[in-house]
Amino acid sequence: MAGQASLPGRGKARTLAGTLLMLAAMTALGFASVPLYRIFCEATGYNGTAKKELNAIAPGEVVGKIVNVRFDANVKPGMGWSFEPDDKVKRVAVGARQMAFFTAVNNTDRTITGSAAFNVSPPQAGQYFTKIQCFCFTEQTLKPHERVRMPVIFFVDPQFAKDPDTRDISEITLSYTFFPVASSKVTG
Template sequence: MTTLAQKNGRTARIMALVAIGMVGLAFASVPLYRLFCQVTGFGGTTQMRVGTDAPGEVVGKIINVRFDANTNSALPWSFLPEQHIERAAIGARKMAFYEAKNLSDKPFTGTATFNVTPVQAGQYFAKIQCFCFTEQTLQPGQSIRMPVVYYVDPKILDDPDASKISEITLSYTFYPVDSADKQS
């Protein structure tokens, strides 16, 4: 026969395992969500197609690509696209540039995140080369040009929710990396 103390001990062990599992899931949630978004295009996440070529231009099908740049207030950089809008043939490989400049008298390291709007276009906006999620360290006053190589997948024309999109916005936001450690 099981005693009350044994039942309470078993319940305590189960609750401890549940708590440990929840903490582990909390730590894994960000990378798992990022992976989910990259695979599905959910939330305007673009598709990374490293090392692949664009499928080729769809003649007569043009879409405007708008470039947006933001900087977290804790990062003393200017960050701008070189061109704010570009006409792109669907399926054609294109390249755009962003420029970042450290406006401070100290070296700063930043990393960029991105998104695409409208969200229906995220799964069709494919980046072949990108500076996102790569740490960039800029010395005082240093500027850097950063390329983005991309294309709009022709499959966008087959999607009833995305086929009428005439403009896609690619937005980047730069954030400081380990600001307490690296900038002291």
């Protein structure tokens, strides 16, 4: 009988251990899901996210289609930065490598590190918009009142002009928003 009395206690311990293990796994998955989703979107162009190709070169095939690429720049309120594109719109030949510049200014008396999130709209154009070089691939640290000019090198894949879902699109918007990284401790 003594052996049978200890079984219910052992079952409770197993249930508690299993519950704690599941809680830990769900917490870990919750933290990992955002970066994993971003990596997935960057790799596939899903949800309007531009492809990130560090070793990509423009395909060399320039098709006759021209699109307007509109540039949008934002910062998190209270960050203390000004951020804007040098050009609001560029006429771009599909398939041709292009370069655009953005200027960021730290308007505060402290050093701030920021990270840029980007999006491409309309969403169906994201899979064809490839960034070769971009300030958004790394964190940017600006000293007090520092001004920097940052390039982005990109191309629109020639398949954009052939896809029935995108061939009628005449304008693509590349939008960036700078957020402070946790170590900057921006208030506001």
